[in-house]
Amino acid sequence: MEEFFADPDFSNPSISPDGSRIAFLAPAHGRRNVWVCGVDEDPANAVCVTHDARRGITNYFWTDDPRWLLYLQDTDGNEDWHLFRVDLTAPGEPAVDLTPMAPGSRVFNAEPLAAQRATMIVAMNQRPEFVDHFLVDVATGTVTSHLEQDDPNGTVLLDRSGEPTFAWRLTEDGDYEFSAIESGTGERRVLRRMGGTAYPMVVQPQLVTPDGTGLLIGAYQDSDDLRLVRLDRETGQERVLAAVEGHSLDVRGAMAPGVLPPMVFTSRRTHEVIAARFVGDRPRIEVLDAHFADVYAALSTLSDGVLSTLSSDESEQRWIATFVHDRDPSVTWLYDHATGESRQLFRGFPRLNPADLAPMTAVHFPARDGLPLNGFLTLPVGTEPVRLPLVLLVHGGPWFHDAWEYNPVVQLLANRGHAVLQVNFRGSTGYGRRHTEAAVGEFARAMHTDLIDAADWAVEQGYADADRIGVFGGSYGGYAALVGVTVTPGYFAAAVDYVGISDLTNFLRSVPPIAKPHMLNNWYAYVGDPEDPDAEADMLARSPITMVDHIRTPLLVAQGANDARVLQAESDNIVASLRERGVPVEYLLAEDEGHGFENPENQIWLYRAVEKHFAEHLGGRRHPER
Numbered sequence: 001m002e003e004f005f006a007d008p009d010f011s012n013p014s015i016s017p018d019g020s021r022i023a024f025l026a027p028a029h030g031r032r033n034v035w036v037c038g039v040d041e042d043p044a045n046a047v048c049v050t051h052d053a054r055r056g057i058t059n060y061f062w063t064d065d066p067r068w069l070l071y072l073q074d075t076d077g078n079e080d081w082h083l084f085r086v087d088l089t090a091p092g093e094p095a096v097d098l099t100p101m102a103p104g105s106r107v108f109n110a111e112p113l114a115a116q117r118a119t120m121i122v123a124m125n126q127r128p129e130f131v132d133h134f135l136v137d138v139a140t141g142t143v144t145s146h147l148e149q150d151d152p153n154g155t156v157l158l159d160r161s162g163e164p165t166f167a168w169r170l171t172e173d174g175d176y177e178f179s180a181i182e183s184g185t186g187e188r189r190v191l192r193r194m195g196g197t198a199y200p201m202v203v204q205p206q207l208v209t210p211d212g213t214g215l216l217i218g219a220y221q222d223s224d225d226l227r228l229v230r231l232d233r234e235t236g237q238e239r240v241l242a243a244v245e246g247h248s249l250d251v252r253g254a255m256a257p258g259v260l261p262p263m264v265f266t267s268r269r270t271h272e273v274i275a276a277r278f279v280g281d282r283p284r285i286e287v288l289d290a291h292f293a294d295v296y297a298a299l300s301t302l303s304d305g306v307l308s309t310l311s312s313d314e315s316e317q318r319w320i321a322t323f324v325h326d327r328d329p330s331v332t333w334l335y336d337h338a339t340g341e342s343r344q345l346f347r348g349f350p351r352l353n354p355a356d357l358a359p360m361t362a363v364h365f366p367a368r369d370g371l372p373l374n375g376f377l378t379l380p381v382g383t384e385p386v387r388l389p390l391v392l393l394v395h396g397g398p399w400f401h402d403a404w405e406y407n408p409v410v411q412l413l414a415n416r417g418h419a420v421l422q423v424n425f426r427g428s429t430g431y432g433r434r435h436t437e438a439a440v441g442e443f444a445r446a447m448h449t450d451l452i453d454a455a456d457w458a459v460e461q462g463y464a465d466a467d468r469i470g471v472f473g474g475s476y477g478g479y480a481a482l483v484g485v486t487v488t489p490g491y492f493a494a495a496v497d498y499v500g501i502s503d504l505t506n507f508l509r510s511v512p513p514i515a516k517p518h519m520l521n522n523w524y525a526y527v528g529d530p531e532d533p534d535a536e537a538d539m540l541a542r543s544p545i546t547m548v549d550h551i552r553t554p555l556l557v558a559q560g561a562n563d564a565r566v567l568q569a570e571s572d573n574i575v576a577s578l579r580e581r582g583v584p585v586e587y588l589l590a591e592d593e594g595h596g597f598e599n600p601e602n603q604i605w606l607y608r609a610v611e612k613h614f615a616e617h618l619g620g621r622r623h624p625e626r
Contacts, residue, residue: 001611004408004415005603007032007056008348010043012258012309013332015320016062017268019313022046022320022345023069024332025057031599032056034071036088039318039334043346049091050084056598059258061110065118068138071095072107077594078562081107083122085138098136099143101126104512110136114160121146121162123155129513131155135162153517156181159212160271165233166208166215170196174521176203178215180233191236194219196521197440198433200399204254205263210271216241216264218249224432226251228264228276242276242286248430250277252400261308261324267292269316275307279430281362281374282306282404283324295319295337302333302342306404320345327357329406356381358414360404365457367426367450371438374431375423375454376402379463380414388419389618390464392455392492394473394480395422398439398447399522401430409472409607416611417620418470419463425450427526440526443504444483444542451480452488467493468618472610474498474596475566482544482574485553494617496556496610499566499595502574503546504539505530510567548577556586556613558606560593586613 011032013024022039025032028048034057037046050057050071060071069086080103084095098120099107105125113119118138125131133147133156147156147164154169154177164181167188171177174196179188194203198220205228207216212233219229221238226248230239242249253262265275267289274289275296283306287293295316299307305325312319319335330348335341363377379385391413395402402422413420424431425447427439439447451471458464471484471492478500485495501507508523508530527542528535540546555578559571571587578585588609590602597603615622 001412001604001608002600003349003351004412005607006600008330009350010332010346011330011348012058012060013320013322013345014060014062014309014311015039015313015318015334016066017064017314018066019315019318020066022334023049023060023062024346025060029053032058034060034069034086036069036091047091049086049088050095051092052095055592063118063120063138064112065138068118070098070110070120070138072110074106074594076562076592077560077564077596077598079106079564079594080104083107083110083120083136085141096141098122098138098141099124104128113162115162121158125514129517131514133158133162157206157208157215159208160210161212163212165212166206168203168206170517170520174525178203178217178231180236191233192231192238197437197525200436200522200526201251201255201429202518204251207264207266207273216273218251218263220433224434226433228273241273242278242288244278244284244286247278247280247284248432250279250283250403251429252403253277255400265292265307265310267316268312268314279401279403291316295335298337298340298342299333299335302335302344303328303331305331324403324405325354326360326404326406327354328352356415357406357411360407360410362404363421363457365454367446367453369446371426371435371450372431373423373425373450373454375421376404377422377458377463378410378414378420380417380419383417385419385463387465388463389417389468389614389620390419390421390455390458390470391614391618392451392469392471392484393420393422394451394471394477395424395428396473396475396477397429398425398427398476398480399429399436400476401428403430412607412611413614413620416615416622418614418618419458421454421458421464423451423454425454443479443527444487448480448483448487451484452491455491470494470496470614470618472496472498472614473500475500478566479544483542485555486544486547486550489550489552492553494554494556494614496558496613497571497574498558498606499560499563500557500570501566502544502570504528504543505536506545506573507566507570508539510569512564545573545577548574549581551578551583554584554613554617556588556609558588558597558609559590560595560597561589561591562594565595 011025033050035046083099107124109123120136130149157166159165176194178192215231227243228241274292278284303323305323308322308324332345401424459466471481478497481495481497575587
């Protein structure tokens with residue numbers, strides 16, 4: 001269990017702007033912390049420069065001053081992110097919080113200001129309903145107001161010098177309206193309107209070009225596939241920068257920066273986009289820059305995976321690259337483009353042998369209404385793939401998608417003898433506009449039957465035993481698991497609800513004020529507005545809490561006490577209702593976690609319980625030590 005869920009020995013590497021040092025995350029004080037070493041040094045001799053013993057660090061940033069390094073951190077998963085400074089000349093000193101704020105406020109983004117050394121443009125909501133821009137002097141910690149937003153339904157986009165250049169807003173009818181901001185007057189000139197429900201998680205990306213004359217966005221235009229498009233600031237004309245027929249731009253990276261591979265790669269030297277990622281059975285990288293084409297060709301020889309993260313020095317001579325792989329995660333390479341030499345720096349999980357792990361295979365089948373569904377099937381190694389216990393692993397979001405990649409949950413379940421099926425049901429991103437919008441109004445309806453159809457397909461193919469099917473998901477996936485045991489109470493032999501929604505109306509009424517304006521095209525459009533009596537009644541009819549009497553499936557529930565998205569009440573209420581009826585339910589409540597367990601000891605606690613739950617009710621095996 002520890003080999004799957006302990007923090008990796010090395011992860012999230014990057015090279016300093018001057019090319020002299022490498023930073024990465026590695027365990028210290030029982031948590032992920034930032035370590036730094038010389039580019040030609042053995043990473044085993046790196047120095048730990050952060051000292052967080054409470055919660056692991058995920059996102060950190062080099063600055064243009066070699067003295068300072070920055071990172072983001074919240075408190076026990078509450079998502080109130082602050083920006084912290086580390087002095088690399090005094091790595092033993094405590095980090096400094098550059099953004100002290102009242103509870104409920106957070107840093108949303110931090111970018112270097114090109115015109116001013118060691119200065120960051122930081123977006124944060126010191127005003128609860130507005131995300132404003134501030135200048136933060138990294139050396140002194142001085143914070144000054146730079147730009148206040150005047151519309152909670154949109155935002156202003158700045159160029160690299162900090163000047164307001166573009167803006168977008170969500171209109172009352174659900175369109176995204178992009179405008180150019182005139183220099184000097186601040187007047188806005190509308191350039192483009194885009195339909196709303198096709199972009200449930202806001203239009204991504206939104207990148208101002210280095211010269212400020214264009215905005216790069218993801219747009220469907222006249223296609224079902226999401227493309228990377230340049231919107232001209234003066235004329236409003238659109239030019240497609242990257243498109244792949246039958247494949248959409250992969251926007252997952254915008255939802256978890258620093259955790260998931262980025263949508264686009266940018267040059268550290270020119271700041272132009274040099275490549276874009278597209279969705280497929282395996283992710284696809286489309287190269288957009290002639291110089292980078294040579295670099296990419298060399299990097300592609302280093303791994304049979306797909307390029308994941310990338311950083312270079314300012315000269316673009318030295319590059320640090322990691323690769324997406326289903327069985328060999330977090331392998332990091334250093335490549336010198338001037339000499340053509342490369343060396344492997346480290347493997348993130350050196351105790352995992354790729355030969356012992358299960359390959360992830362892309363699968364395709366239709367839903368009952370003919371909608372094409374895509375998914376991934378992982379089968380246990382060394383076991384005949386016939387009538388196995390099956391776990392249907394449902395992704396969160398739901399505006400997200402599963403992809404070909406290393407997933408420790410998948411590998412654990414396969415290692416314990418289960419077949420694992422992930423399906424990108426309707427509403428998932430990455431498979432076209434039609435596929436995403438097919439989920440409007442279909443919570444607990446066609447979104448659920450897509451999952452049933454996927455499991456039935458696995459049974460029909462002979463992989464799965466119809467009497468030993470389990471369902472497991474987090475966030476929306478937790479809701480899907482609860483729907484599975486209420487709407488189809490006899491179908492699943494076991495279920496795990498991980499930070500899932502049990503009451504759609506209570507969930508939407510509990511959304512923080514800063515998020516409410518941006519839910520028009522996702523939860524309100526796809527599910528309903530709980531303040532509308534008719535919609536409220538329909539939402540309650542599709543909420544597991546109102547169907548709890550149907551549950552007879554063995555259920556495990558896991559929740560973080562500090563969850564800012566799905567409040568603890570969502571799990572408390574479903575567990576209390578079951579216990580009042582005398583229905584057995586196991587409940588794991590982590591007091592120091594939020595929307596998902598991050599601390600390794602909590603992940604190990606959770607997955608030991610999951611292992612035991614599925615072993616007892618589906619017949620999978622448990623580790624001999626358990």
